[in-house]
Amino acid sequence: MPQKILVTGASSGFGKLAVSRLLGRGHKVAAAMRGVGGRNSAAAGELAGQGALVVEMDVCDGGSVDAGVARAIEEFGGLDAVVNNAGQGVVGVQESFTPEDWQRIFDVNVFGVQRVVRAVLPHMRGKRSGLLVQISSVLGRIAVPFYGPYIASKWALEAMSENYRVELSRFGVDVVVVEPGGFLTAFLGNLMQPGDHTRDGSLAGMPREARDFLQGFEQALAANPAQDPGNVADAIVGLIEAPAGQRPFRTIVDKMGMGDAIQPYNEHFEKISSDLYSAFGIGHLRQLQTQA
Numbered sequence: 001m002p003q004k005i006l007v008t009g010a011s012s013g014f015g016k017l018a019v020s021r022l023l024g025r026g027h028k029v030a031a032a033m034r035g036v037g038g039r040n041s042a043a044a045g046e047l048a049g050q051g052a053l054v055v056e057m058d059v060c061d062g063g064s065v066d067a068g069v070a071r072a073i074e075e076f077g078g079l080d081a082v083v084n085n086a087g088q089g090v091v092g093v094q095e096s097f098t099p100e101d102w103q104r105i106f107d108v109n110v111f112g113v114q115r116v117v118r119a120v121l122p123h124m125r126g127k128r129s130g131l132l133v134q135i136s137s138v139l140g141r142i143a144v145p146f147y148g149p150y151i152a153s154k155w156a157l158e159a160m161s162e163n164y165r166v167e168l169s170r171f172g173v174d175v176v177v178v179e180p181g182g183f184l185t186a187f188l189g190n191l192m193q194p195g196d197h198t199r200d201g202s203l204a205g206m207p208r209e210a211r212d213f214l215q216g217f218e219q220a221l222a223a224n225p226a227q228d229p230g231n232v233a234d235a236i237v238g239l240i241e242a243p244a245g246q247r248p249f250r251t252i253v254d255k256m257g258m259g260d261a262i263q264p265y266n267e268h269f270e271k272i273s274s275d276l277y278s279a280f281g282i283g284h285l286r287q288l289q290t291q292a
């Protein structure tokens with residue numbers, strides 16, 4: 001059955017690939033991106049040529065999100081799935097990111113998701129079905145140095161998604177999280193730098209270590225063609241096409257070892273979480289997820 005899907009951050013990377021593959025599978029897809037008539041006009045034209053409904057959407061602007069979601073619902077006569085993919089990374093020593101830097105990252109990676117989710121939920125709750133695909137990261141499960149605000153934002157997205165998973169299950173709305181490892185998309189070239197470099201000289205060489213760490217990581221990615229961004233798009237397609245109520249909550253996409261290390265952690269966490277719900281006497285709230 002063709003589905004009606006909206007993908008945020010569709011101008012490049014995983015989002016653009018997912019839109020193309022979903023269209024290729026016969027789905028109706030709204031490719032939501034900012035700068036349709038400007039910075040992203042080429043991507044917009046390309047996806048429109050493939051049959052996408054291109055929708056202007058800056059996830060940091062509530063009016064833009066509301067208008068974009070409303071337009072997709074109106075043009076398609078509804079929405080079955082939303083892929084919260086738009087995101088922004090960082091690189092640098094955590095202390096050097098100003099509170100304003102942190103706000104900018106959370107505005108895209110966390111509050112942006114909340115804006116989109118709030119715009120679409122009245123519709124999905126109303127029809128008692130739907131799917132939210134949250135693009136997190138393996139860095140939403142572990143923390144390594146030099147990506148501080150980004151990692152914190154993805155941990156926040158994971159927590160937000162855990163909560164939505166439970167609160168939305170009674171409405172038949174599935175919530176799933178995709179956790180990619182590192183991939184060579186535009187993401188790594190667009191990493192936000194710290195806003196304050198005045199402390200660099202007193203940080204015991206860490207600013208250089210941060211740059212070297214990133215460079216080494218990029219080289220490792222370039223040397224591993226199996227780490228194909230298309231794998232993430234395929235995982236998104238697979239989750240959307242899976243039967244409602246039977247989708248795995250977390251899906252790791254990685255062929256560089258990180259995924260293998262985190263999978264047992266995810267499984268263990270799932271059990272601990274389930275046990276805690278039971279201990280608190282709210283186990284029935286989680287049961288709904290599988291019954292939806």
Ligand SMILES: NC(=O)c1ccc[n+]([C@@H]2O[C@H](COP(=O)([O-])OP(=O)(O)OC[C@H]3O[C@@H](n4cnc5c(N)ncnc54)[C@H](OP(=O)(O)O)[C@@H]3O)[C@@H](O)[C@H]2O)c1
Nearest residue numbers: 009011012013014058059086087137180182183185186187
């Ligand atoms: N690549 C990786 O290594 C990796 C690993 C794990 C998770 N992820 C996550 O995967 C998602 C997609 O990343 P990607 O690798 O495909 O990177 P990408 O090619 O840089 O794509 C990021 C997308 O987000 C969009 N975006 C950023 N701020 C936005 C805003 N305010 N409003 C609307 N769109 C906005 C970008 O739009 P513009 O073109 O207009 O900037 C772009 O389309 C992100 O959530 C990222 O955190 C990436």
